[in-house]
Amino acid sequence: MPHKHNAARRHHIGKMKFKVTNWAEYDAGLRQRGNLTVWVTSEAVDGWAAPRRKTRGGQKRYSDLAIETALTLGLVFGLRLRQAEGFLTSVLRLMGLDLAVPDHTTLSRRANKWRLPNKRQGHRLPGKEPVHVLVDSTGLEIYGAGQWLEEKHGAKSRRRWRKLHLALDADSGEIIAHVMTDQDDGDATQVGALLDQIDDPVGQFTADGAYDGNPTYDAVTKHSAGGAVVIPPRANAVERPDTDLSCQRDRHIAAINADGRMKWQAATDYGKRSLVETAIGRYKSIIGHRLRARSFAAQQTEVAIGCTILNRMLACARPKSVRCVTNTA
Incomplete structure (x- = not known):
């Protein structure tokens, strides 16, 4: 209430306005985020199955890449583990790829024991500022x-x-x-x-x-x-x-x-x-x-994949905005 009563006597600071200079590129990138076009490289197909274990113990059937792919699709499209399993199965079938899909039990178990690496991949050019x-x-x-x-x-x-x-x-x-x-x-x-x-x-x-x-x-x-x-x-x-x-x-x-x-x-x-x-x-x-x-542990995996998804989406569409300066007479 005091703020409302004194509003007429307060110094009002106008809200800053910004303008996106690369709107056409940014608009196309935003549409690209929802594109369902999926492709699988030959390296991903070859690395879909887990490498054979040479020590004693059970043999993994799926590589970390397969688990990451299923969890990523489920997180992007808001699917539970069973729905993510069915979604990935249909996508691979439409692409004509004979690849086994991790079941929801495997996804749940592997998510508790495996997380994306947190170490940042250096992409900054040498000599660039900190x-x-x-x-x-x-x-x-x-x-x-x-x-x-x-x-x-x-x-x-x-x-x-x-x-x-x-x-x-x-x-x-x-x-x-x-x-x-x-x-x-x-x-x-x-x-x-x-x-x-x-x-x-x-x-x-x-x-x-x-x-x-x-x-x-x-x-x-x-x-x-x-x-x-x-x-x-x-x-x-x-x-x-x-x-x-x-x-x-x-x-x-x-x-x-x-x-x-x-x-x-x-x-x-x-x-x-x-x-x-x-x-x-x-x-x-x-x-x-x-x-x-x-x-x-599974929540840590979920957060790690979520941050990776946001970085990839940001790479598809990043706005360049400048502040609009208004001339007051």
Whole structure:
């Protein structure tokens, strides 16, 4: 109510407008995301069956490639394991390929024991500037009774959450690292695990105020000694040069006290942090806000495949937008 009463006397800041400069290319890429045209290379056909095991134990029938293909199709098209099995069977039959399809029991069992490699594949050209890393986290629902049932009837709820931590490349928008933890794990505790997945040197590490503290600064310094850490300090933060906390934080506090938080955000390029929030929204709108797998290991596999799917979709269609400047007389 106070905001509404004072709306006439407040200084209104207009919303920034952007224009997509490659709309024709971007529009074609968005349509390409839904293209059902599927092709299988000869290398994939040869590697469909698992290599013969030379040690003692059971022999796998399907390779990791076959399991990944079935799980990926199921995640893209929102299919359960049985429906993914039938979908892949029909696709291979229409393509005239005599390949065995993993059944839903095999998919469930292999998803608990196998995950996509988290290590980032280096695609940046030699001599290019270090990567600008954006980090944030979000919650994903898991199987269980709803919170409404617990609040309304006092029933014991089985509903819990998983926390997905993402690291984004600010230049390409690609998810370069991810970690999934329980809902009680703090954001700052997973910075080291995210940076361990990035081979490239970190030029700048940007995150919100939840990551403010010694663990984040120490993890970034350990990974890349010259990396800049851009994290907004708390509103009541003061300079403490006598502590072992990184002096970068003291410089941020001094700049905010001298010029204000808005100028500090513009000077440090903090506004790019919204890109990781956009990536989180993209994950929940395309992959979903709820995990389908029941076990923690299978949920890790699901998240890994989901991040790979988003990177592939982003490679098909990536908008190039510029800010529209309006002339006011």
